[in-house]
Amino acid sequence: MAGLLALVGLVVLAMPVLLIVALVSVSGLKRRVATLEEQVEQLRALRVAAPAPERPAVQDVEADFGPTLAELVREPAPAPGPIPAPAASARSAVPPPIPPIPPRMERPAEPASPMPPREPRSARPSRPDFATTALRAVQRWFTVGNVPVKIGMLVLFAGVAALLKYGADQGWFTLPPELRLAGIAAAALGALVFAWRKRESNRTFALSLQGGAIGVLLLVVFAAFKIFTLMPVGAAFALSVALVAGAGMLAVLQDAKALAVFALLAGFLAPIWLSTGSGNHVALFSYYAVLNAAIVGIAWYKSWRVLNLLGFAFTFGIGTVWGALDYAPEKYASTQPFLALFFVFYLLIPLLFARRQPASRRDFIDGCLVFGAPLVAFSLQAGLMQGGSFEANRLPLAFCALGLGVLYAALSWWLRRHKDYDALTQAYALLAVGFATLAVPLALSARATASVFALEGAALAWLGLRQRRWLPQVSGAGLQLAAAVALLVAVDVWRFDAVAVANPTFMGALLIAVAGFASAWTYRAAGQAQFALVYYLWGLAWWCGAALREFDRFLPPAWHAEADAILMFAALSGWLAAEVHRRRPASALVWTTLVALALAVPLALWQTAAHQQPFAGPLGAWAWLVYLALGIRSLLCLRDSEHRLAGAAQFVWWLVWPLAASLLLGWLPDRIGGMGQGWQFALLALPWLAVAAMALFRWRWIAAPLGERFAVWKASLLRALFLVLALWWLCTLFVAGAASPLPWIPVLNPMELAQLGVLVLAACWRLPSLRDSKASSVWVVTLSLVAFAWVTSVVLHAVHHWGGEPWDGGLVATSLAQTSLTIVWSVLGVLGWVIGSRRGQRMLWLAGAVLMGVVLAKLVLVDRQHLGNLLGIGSFIGYGLLCTVVGYLAPAPPRVVSEEKPA
Template identity: 55%
Template sequence: MPLLTLLLLALVGLPIAVAILALVRTARLQRRVEALEAALLRRTARDASLTPESARDPAPDTPAAPSAPEPAMPRRDGWREPDRTAPAAAPRQASRLGALITDRAARLKATAWGWLTEGNVPVKVGTLVLFAGLAALIRHATEEGWLTLPPALRLAGIAFLALGALGLGWRQRQARRVFALSLQGGAVGILLMVIFAAAQRFGLVPLPLAFALSVILVAGLCLLAVLQNALALAVLGTLAGFLAPLWLASGRGDPAVLFGYYALLNLAIFAIAWYRPWRLLNLLGFLATFVIATAWGVLAYRPQDYAITQPFLALFFLIYLVIPILYARRRPPGRTGLTDGRMIDGSLVFGTPLVAFGLQAALLEGARLPLAFCALGLGLLYTLLAALLRRRPSLRPLGEAHAVLAVGLATLAVPLALSARVSASVFAVEGAALIWLGLRQRRLLPQLTGAGLQLLAGVVLILSLPFQRPETLALANPTFMAGALIAASGLASAWCLRHRGRSRWALGAYLWGLAWWLGIALQEIGRLAPSHLADDWRLALLALTGALIAEFHRRHPAPALAWSLAAGLLATLPLLAAPLVAPHSSPVTLSQLAPWGWALVVILGDRQLRVLRLTAVGAPHHREPGAWAQGAWLWALALFLTGALLAALPPPLGEGWRLAAALLPWLGLLALLLLRPPLLLAAMLPPAEAWRPALAASLALALAALWLLLLGRPGRPAPLAWWPLLNPLFLAQGASLLVLWRLQRDPICPARLQERGVLALALAAFALLSLEVLRGAHLLDLGPWSPSLLEHQAVQTALTLLWSVLGVSGWILGSRRRLREVWLVSALLMAVVLAKLVLVDRTHLGNLLGIASFIGYGLLCIAVGYIAPAPPRQAREPAPREETP
């Protein structure tokens, strides 16, 4: 263990020591370089000043004869005298200086390495060993308890150090103010912790004496902070005082002691607020008090503690009710006059009643009638304060804030006496009215209050949903009406905000109202709609909502409305795809596809597209909602046609027919988009021409994904027998490759994809033909549809012949068309077939199938050798002819 410790210390300490030495040497070298540069500049300036005037500016009558420059004479220190006639002297000097720095860096590196390997190595090792020994001694002393002291002695030592720090901080209050204030605050906080630990944890001090000492310290802290005008001192000490019970708490403790201690701290903050407008200190006390009180209430509150906690809650509420008024009185007015908004501490003005009323509700355990009277009493209190504050012009904004709170508390008394759904409706309507009034009067506070009331209405209704009684009527029930009123209030607020130029606020209100409308309507559908008609109703809701938004967008265009139409059409896709991807024991029926809901989506969606065409500009698809709406409409059409074809097929038809039917709609829509775009894009032309590549790419991706998913399915074509290249699944997949090939040759396809698409399609066709061999073997009952099918001799022979035919065909085609790449790929395929013959088919030479493989491959190679024995030459320009003399 000591050896391991020594090794670790050496590994850590040696690099640190080397780094420190290197930094010292580098600093010395930098100073020497700077001194040399300064000396060089001084010498250059002195030589320039000693140059004769005639030499620097010859007379125009007597031209100066050119003379050879004198060579620079070397000096003892290795430098040369500057050449006064050479213009490139400065670069040469800079290069010599760089060489000097490089040489010194190499010497420094060598010195560092020498320090590690040379010198007094025993002393270095001894120092490391001594360090390791001291560390081991301290660890052993700690484990043996030699450093353990009695609690009283430990607390006395800590208190003595804190008093010394407090005295030092007071002495340094003029010379080092920041340091002194921090030291004083930390010392007072430590003393508070010592007192609390001595009384509560160790029982060394009686509780009355501990409270008396705490009062003295808190009073002294307030006095120091006020005398020195030191916010940092007050914050540090207060923070330490609040954290002391949390650090040193043991068990549940006595709530009277805990809240009495915090009451003293809050009274100290109140006393400071009487003289100093320190908003940070007020906010710190508010947050610490109510966060700790809430945590204690959640973890340790018991009903028998009500008599203790209720008075303290009232005291805390009154303290932080008055502190914002003191802050407004002490705060000097800003540049904007007496109504400067900075004079209002909004966090305490609005946070105090909200948090205190929430804790009061927890103490009363949700008793509605007492809470109603409590809210009404607080409303009267805030009304009285608002009336008093509005009399002074400097406090009028604060009085208006109290008036708003009085209205809110009086409003809150309503739901406590009535049902939650009725209360939510009242809150929502009142919030919309306040937003309208605030916009008319150009005042921000009523607008914020109105928005808060609408949010409160939504929260109240959501919380009441688990406790509502079962409704019997559709739409005409309190829950739906409350949700509809919240939605209408949000949309009305969005309309008012938009007309006043508050675009961001209008967007938030619009999204709020739209979300509530869709949410409450979908909940009503889920509660009342039959299971086989639920999807129809949901699609109808989306379609009708989109139609209303489209008509409004036609009269009052807005980007949010356009994107809502696109999002609504996109939301229909999961409803149409759900019956297709869900596992079914029986084929999909037409009723599962929501036919009349889909019809509304297609018909009303076409109308939405025509409205969007009026505002579309043909921008890129990711910036234009019309492109997303058009793509969603096409996908909805493809999904429904897929489901309709699957539902229309009679049950006796095998799996191959259904899989082919799943490909046909995507195949047909992509072909129409390539060959006859106006048939699909009539509603959005001409802007849709800019989006046609993106729409074609989306359909192509869907088609390719389906093609890959169906590649691993056998596709039994019952009741027909399997025929090579004629079964329905192979025909549908082959047609898909043809359409993708047509897309690859279309001008809308990027040039990079046109170059690489040929290879991808060729590999896909190769995979499809090879898999068709496996399908045929399975459908001819040669084996189960699994990897074990490859072990059959007939399958291996068929694959050999197929790949040979493909290779030979490509060989010949590449030679005839002078396609060198095709010829080389075909040759590679033939090499693969040869390797397969040697490694796989060689084991079957004892039967006819193995012999057929070798013979077929040999014949094909002979034919190719006769037709196209060598790769085609690349086209080259004819060499120029030499002229004969």
Template identity: 50%
Template sequence: MLLGLLLALVVLLGPILGITALFKASRLRQQLERLENKLEQLKTQQADRPAAATATTHAYAASEPTPTPTPTFDFRETAEPAEAADRRTAPSEPVPTPTTSAAPAPPPLPDWDRVLGANRASLGDTPAEPASPRLPDAPSAVEIGIARVKQWFASGNVPVKIGMLVLLVGVASLLRYASNQGWLHVPVELKLAGISATAIAALAFAWRKRESHRSFALALQGGAIGVLLLVAFAAFKTYHLIGAGSAFGFSVLLIAGLAVMAVLQDSRTLAILGTLAGFMAPIWLSDGSGNHVALFSYYTVLNAGILAMAWMRPWRILNLLGFGFTWGIATAWGVLDYAPEKFASTEPFLLLFFAFYLALPLLYARKATTPGGARIDGCLLFGTPLIAFSLQAGLLQGERMPLALCALGLAALYAVLARLLIGRERMQLLAQGFAILAVGFATLSIPLALSARATASVFALEGAGLVWLGMQQQRRLARWTGVALQLAAAYALGIGATGLATPDAIAVANPGFMGALLIALAGFMTAWLYRKAGSMAVAGVFYGWGLLWWLGDGLGEIARFAPHENTLHLDLLLFGISAWLAAEFHRRDPARGPAWTTLGGLLLALPLAFAQTMTQDQPFAHAGIWTWPVFAVLALRSLVCLRASGSATAGWAQLIWWMLWPTVLSLLAWHVGDVYALADGWVWMLLALPWLVLAATALLRWDWL
């Protein structure tokens, strides 16, 4: 029996050690090849340098002319350039004079082809100046993950790490295979007891070596705990030796011990292993009873342990694991098994989980600090209220007023937290994030008080909050997540648009209008953030996105609720309000987008005046009697704002202003002439009168604005 067990272990560990040895040998061979290649390159460069220097010396020596006593040109290359240079520069040597009476010859010309060829050769041999190093691109999240996995496998005690991973699988497979084949004629209880005793001995040995051989000890501790968890699983699920309660209690004890060892040894790896095992234990040890109270009670204890570890260690990955498993399993249970009669036994756990993950960002910010202040975990900060509120909406199942009260309660809670943290210098970012959530939920409570189908609009505000957080911490992933949330909000609102158009809906105070308004405001906020960061192109895209939702929301609301005869007049009022708001923003913070929005709002009044005349005979019919005066006041204020900012668009806006009112009054005069059957002369006089007033104003003072 023991011989068979030892033989099986040898067969299992042999390939492991062989793979490890091959891995180490491959790494050493690669390092040796790199060193040999580098040595060859150094030898080649050392050999090329003297040759390059000699070629350069000969080339420059050949370019020096040699004086001769005869009027002929000497194209011969000097054999000894150093000696010739000494002879030319020595003052004691007499200069030879020609023996003939002819005029002195000009100095000889060098052989330029030979000189240039030598120079080219020398320049070719001279090593070029190294180019300025190009900054490497930032690695993606996938590359970072792969690199960390490779680093984990390639650093530290590699044989132990690989051995522990394979051993967990090997022990389980060996036990099942040996049992099926009948190799070990020993009761299963003794088999499991022997494996457990071996794992406990390994755990004790690893604990003794935790200081002298840290990497080896941590890997062995994790492997021993894993083997004990497998033994508990096999005893319950495969061999039915113990009940579900005993197996679960034994697993909880092991996981708690693993967490304690992780904190005492400051080992994040052990903490991650314990967290994963803790969340998976109810799944692999489930007896099928479907007791959600027991499940959520266990997860409450587990999250309390995560909170305790977060109090002592700033391990963000641990918080994210707990966040993902808790809300993921809770959401899956709610979708598959929730019923209204379970509300009383489910709501307390939802509040507890929300409290846990509301406190975790505070602990993380308190422990994990940077030179600029505390670090913020945006996933927990914005994701916790988002998911909890969505689950709360599912538990209430369409009850509008309770959900609106929940939104108000969240707004009050986050407002209090923001007020408590705003005075602390290290907590400024966290306080600002809480303030954004308070404003978002307070805004969301308005449509929820009327309808519970506008929960998708919270994604837009959360997206804007994540973009802001990404700007503050220079985190690209947070900004992209914020943009994706805003797109998801728009998609969700578009999908639910058919359900929002109910007969009893109230104009403006309905979930459709408020949801689109929140998406527009989130787009404007994102545009402002990107503009402050200097990304003008991205800011322009988001400003256009927000403006599209703003105008589309307003025009759609007018088309749904306004009387048909007043639709065009209210459209005019919407354009006037949009132009005025954009001009006010432009006055405080000059930007091209708001200035062009003001110009467009004034310009759209011209076709609206003609459309009103075609459908209602004149612009001032029905609601036009008051919308046009209101538009005039708004437009005048818009021109004043543009003038105060010194924008170049102010001149064009003023031109449109001067063209608009004579046009509108001329259309009114045409209608008056038609109603009272005036003669053509009177009609033409009435048509020309507004333009004559415009001309007189231009002569007196054109730019009076």
């Protein structure tokens, strides 16, 4: 009201301003009209006084209007019929006389003037701003149209608003609430009667008005009870029930679903808005029972599904909220009958709904109520039995589930005797099986329940596939999930298992895994590979989980044998998958074998961390013996199947064994006192060097058991082996590599011999296989650079072992290291220079020259800092002598031999 009064006041204050604007605008228009009339009179006087101009010639017309208008004047439009004369005769003919121009078209001749230059875009006037536009709009409203009427309506509006404000201030509109509510109710009843009389002539309008009128009456009852306290709660509730019942009757009589929905919503909400907070659940549920009985009655005549769903949602939804907030075990006796009654209601409604459907559509069932009602009711039943005498005994709830299973089995049997109820029959049969299954975990332990559920789920999946029905298949999947949940629920009692393997937990998990594998087998046989894969992965997860749980529970902690046990289990799993694949090929089984063999890599590292090397510990050697035997058998099974991943499995196999052997050999120097670090690194590389040498020179040993079909993996295997060796080689460049108890000798120590072996094998691998001269040159350069790095490493190691310099980051900066590198690099450069010149190998000569240039730059930039000692001086002298030798032996590069023959 305050906002309305403020608006009215604003309009009243603006009225004088608007009137002034209007009067100014009108006076301005009158002045402009007078000026225009005066100008028109002056133009007329000038026109009468001016002499009539002569008629322009054709040339003038053409000059004024262009050649098109001149041609129209010269030549009349051709007449249809005869062929026009030739162009020459047409030009010689005398043109017809030009008709005189009417006086109203005469105008004084104006001299031709050039067109004015076009204004640039920036010089054009800009668009007016918002304020100017708004002011012009207001001015136009007051100057265009019926201005007096517009102004009069504004003034009238201001007057009425002022009158209403004055009446409100004087209290003219204050009435008792009884009279106001009675007036509103009378208007609503009148609208309801009017809408009833118009129900046939204007159905949509009548139904809408009826719903609105009943809604207004309900609001009147609510206001009389809740706001003004003019009505007791009993009378308000009775009137609300009467209005709701009346709306329902009107809906049924007029076949108006929307009106029925409105009545139902109002009926369920009435106890909420009329609540006094007494918490009388018996009265509440009694009222809801009456409403649900009405819904059942309507369902007897009408198949209004939305009405059934709303009743179900409100009944059980409000019941659930009440149970969560206000239920106590002592209220069980007064609540249980209502729950049973509501369940019966919504057990009957789907039957009535199906009965009302045509015979051809009775497969269309109300699935929300068919499945939702028993599940929600049973959940509420379980909630009612929480606490009290039912807390420690689950058998009553198990008997409830069994009773529901019997009830639905009886309904399914009864409906099978009637036609066209197949869908409802199957649904009730499924519910019967489900509740009978549910009775199992309620009566038995969780782990036993898991076993029963898993086997039953696999059987249902098989039955659904055999009958080509999706419902048993979904039920089977659900039961297997339920089995997993049941087993996980019993996690607290897992610690009481006293015997490995032969305990309820492992057996339950094993049965879940077997059920998953069986379902995978069934679906694969049916040609549904995607579902088979899901079931297989499910079973494999439970198979692995059960084993890992047993290892964690029963292996002695002092053994640190978890990795050993997992290695044996992985080999066993891979072998079983390979055996099954040999009989029933499947890619998932090959992947299982491949992953099982590859798991030996991280497990070997785990074993080393646990007990220093993979073959140590109580089970280490036994684990690798099992892996060896079952791995070979798995590869033989894959060879027989000729699967494309068989080569990958053997590839992994030949990477596992050098790793395990290198970890074992690298552990030996720690067991033998006095062996230096160089032995350890050499022994680490020895198995990889051996496998790489066999792959290069004895491929048949590596190819077994696949044989020739493993030849396609030769290149990949060599790349993997040399990648490992390259990483090892780079790491050893930064290791001191002591050769104790033997003295350290350059090149002839174990670590540098192993480094040299890697370089030789790499050269044997790549150089013979390169036929392209460019690729061969690249590899020659690469190997040369690697060899140069190795020689540099040998020099630095000699400085460390013979010169006594510490092996750290400051080694390279010492005078001894720099002088040694200068001498050795210079010798290498001279050899390359001289040999390249003598043998005519220009690239070798160029490499020697470049190396000598690098040494020279090193002398200038680095070695000059050490000229204060003999070593630095020796660097310069040695380089100078070598350059002198080169100048004597090979002063110029070798000539390029021409390949052209003499003429």
